[in-house]
């Protein structure tokens with residue numbers, strides 16, 4: 001099969017021939033339909049110390065059609081259209097029973113969506129209803145990331161919510177906050193670029209960050225935010241969130257910053273801020289995201305800005321490392 005491979009930091013990705021995968025016990029192989037490019041694909045191939053292993057096929061926001069099933073698989077059959085978590089656990093430990101498969105001590109990664117075929121685990125696969133496209137299926141992972149964070153917030157009805165960052169995860173947090181109890185939701189970003197997108201996903205208003213941001217936020221929300229979702233992952237964003245949130249407020253970090261990000265505990269203490277870090281997703285969250293799209297809440301489709309083939313992926317990765325106008329780029333390995 002053909003696959004786009006991360007070779008090493010600082011070198012372009014390479015499209016090359018790789019052996020077709022075969023399903024192990026409890027696994028299926030899918031013909032990849034779409035795979036979304038994620039910020040972590042850029043950050044964790046940048047040579048800053050937390051990179052994926054060299055010579056790896058990445059891609060963890062995928063959907064596709066089952067073409068082969070392994071031993072013991074009962075819930076999937078050839079022809080099923082599915083998405084799946086890009087990880088599976090042992091299925092038996094405390095973490096797995098809580099649905100937190102990424103924290104299973106025996107977690108196995110199942111990335112590899114930048115290829116014509118890939119393996120998935122039966123245990124983490126979710127069927128796509130007929131009304132949903134393969135593009136929709138590839139939106140489920142980033143939607144589930146936002147959903148997990150919003151669930152950790154446990155929003156009371158009418159809560160005032162600020163989302164810092166209007167990338168895919170911030171947009172997903174906006175979408176879910178609006179559907180899971182929030183009152184006013186305001187999206188904030190450094191640029192105007194994603195204003196329309198944030199409003200389309202449910203934000204009541206959109207403000208620019210920078211000089212005077214606290215006033216703009218308070219005005220747009222008619223008060224300070226009870227909840228701040230940090231969804232940009234840049235250094236300084238945690239303290240910015242703490243500064244903006246209301247006393248006794250809750251900051252939820254979804255940004256996945258991989259550099260030291262200092263906060264002043266005294267300011268957090270004065271405001272008695274609660275700070276939560278949100279990690280990934282669970283199988284029920286994947287299913288819930290699929291069900292929400294299937295019920296007609298297809299606003300997240302606005303996030304998709306480009307569909308490209310495998311051959312265009314190496315150049316797109318380099319484009320996305322600089323200033324660009326994309327939000328969610330979907331790769332169709334068969335285009």
Ligand SMILES: [Zn+2]
Pocket residue numbers: 038039040060061141142
């Ligand atoms: Zn991702």
Ligand SMILES: [Zn+2]
Pocket residue numbers: 089090091092093094095096097104105106
């Ligand atoms: Zn486990």
